[in-house]
Amino acid sequence: SSLAVAGVQALRPYEPGKPVETLERELGIREAVKLASNENPLGPSPKAVAAMQAALGGVHIYPDGNGFALKQALADRHRASPAQITLGNGSNEILELVARAWLAPGRSAVFSRHAFAVYPLVVQAVSADARVAEALPAGADQPFGHDLGAMAALVDESTRVVFIANPNNPTGTWVGGAELEAFVAGVPAQTLVVVDEAYAEYVEVADYPDTTQWVARFPNLIVTRTFSKIHGLAGLRLGYSVSSEPVAELLNRVRQPFNVNTLAQAAGLAALGDPGHVERSARVNREGLRQLEAGLRERGLDFIPSVGNFLTFDVRQPPGPVYERLLRQGVIVRPVVNYGLPTQLRVTVGRAEENARFLQALDAVLAAA
Numbered sequence: 001s002s003l004a005v006a007g008v009q010a011l012r013p014y015e016p017g018k019p020v021e022t023l024e025r026e027l028g029i030r031e032a033v034k035l036a037s038n039e040n041p042l043g044p045s046p047k048a049v050a051a052m053q054a055a056l057g058g059v060h061i062y063p064d065g066n067g068f069a070l071k072q073a074l075a076d077r078h079r080a081s082p083a084q085i086t087l088g089n090g091s092n093e094i095l096e097l098v099a100r101a102w103l104a105p106g107r108s109a110v111f112s113r114h115a116f117a118v119y120p121l122v123v124q125a126v127s128a129d130a131r132v133a134e135a136l137p138a139g140a141d142q143p144f145g146h147d148l149g150a151m152a153a154l155v156d157e158s159t160r161v162v163f164i165a166n167p168n169n170p171t172g173t174w175v176g177g178a179e180l181e182a183f184v185a186g187v188p189a190q191t192l193v194v195v196d197e198a199y200a201e202y203v204e205v206a207d208y209p210d211t212t213q214w215v216a217r218f219p220n221l222i223v224t225r226t227f228s229k230i231h232g233l234a235g236l237r238l239g240y241s242v243s244s245e246p247v248a249e250l251l252n253r254v255r256q257p258f259n260v261n262t263l264a265q266a267a268g269l270a271a272l273g274d275p276g277h278v279e280r281s282a283r284v285n286r287e288g289l290r291q292l293e294a295g296l297r298e299r300g301l302d303f304i305p306s307v308g309n310f311l312t313f314d315v316r317q318p319p320g321p322v323y324e325r326l327l328r329q330g331v332i333v334r335p336v337v338n339y340g341l342p343t344q345l346r347v348t349v350g351r352a353e354e355n356a357r358f359l360q361a362l363d364a365v366l367a368a369a
């Protein structure tokens with residue numbers, strides 16, 4: 001193991017949640033509720049499922065390595081050209097491709113404390129320097145959110161990538177259009193700004209920017225999106241980016257030739273053709289978020305106001321045992337200690353009955369504490 005490069009030796013692996021079936025078996029629980037990975041509780045669009053079924057008989061053929069039809073549909077959706085779209089094996093892969101193409105030892109990347117865990121991972125994997133900006137304070141308008149001023153202060157000539165999660169996971173915080181635009185305009189041309197919009201479709205605040213329309217003005221801007229969240233296709237691994245053509249062309253050089261599989265391409269295309277499913281998913285999320293907020297308030301528990309499909313709340317005690325006791329109640333949430341949030345847990349917004357079960361389980365667990 002000592003033969004690996006320094007950055008990799010310093011890495012702590014990403015810890016995904018356990019599959020429901022594993023937990024049910026280990027804990028002897030029936031019908032556990034998984035509110036742990038910010039997935040869509042409604043599942044995929046039936047149109048996406050049908051498209052996959054139709055594509056199944058063709059899996060002996062390699063996928064379309066250029067994702068022609070899906071890129072065209074995404075280009076239409078974002079009023080861009082197909083040459084500005086890059087497809088990824090999840091948006092995580094796009095983040096990794098960015099690190100591979102732009103970072104190296106001696107170069108640095110900037111991101112915020114409490115930001116999405118994959119940023120340090122992809123930066124350290126190429127032995128580049130990770131610079132972590134302090135987040136906004138707990139009492140701020142966006143508690144624990146990105147402080148773009150603090151991030152800008154860490155950018156120097158070695159900085160080739162800045163990661164901005166908007167909204168951020170696990171805080172659910174967001175940055176407004178004017179502030180973000182000023183930041184992008186202010187960074188040096190050699191610094192690529194990655195705006196990670198995995199949860200964009202859930203956001204309902206007026207000042208949330210339409211950044212995919214900015215890439216024509218900012219050749220060093222790349223916006224990433226995913227089919228894992230509102231489209232309910234996390235298991236397929238499909239994400240994409242919108243950028244200037246030169247940025248897309250560079251990413252295209254470092255990706256694997258067939259990085260997005262046949263079923264994912266078919267399902268993604270069909271999902272884009274089912275706006276009704278997206279609207280339903282957003283509505284269920286809006287109502288569920290209100291339900292969870294009200295439930296946490298009733299229980300006197302603080303949470304970080306979120307515009308995503310999850311809420312991070314403060315149990316004011318070591319969260320590990322609370323997480324374990326919730327598990328034994330059959331409710332799976334997510335500890336966020338590795339995000340620098342030492343007494344918090346993150347819960348994904350589920351369907352009304354799942355949210356109710358979570359709140360009930362929380363009562364049982366906190367009463368026993």
Ligand code: PMP
Pocket residue numbers: 038089090091092093116165167168169196198225226227228234237238239
């Ligand atoms: N960005 C953020 C902020 C996320 O929370 C996630 C999912 N956890 C991703 C990117 C990656 O999603 P995927 O690789 O499934 O597209």
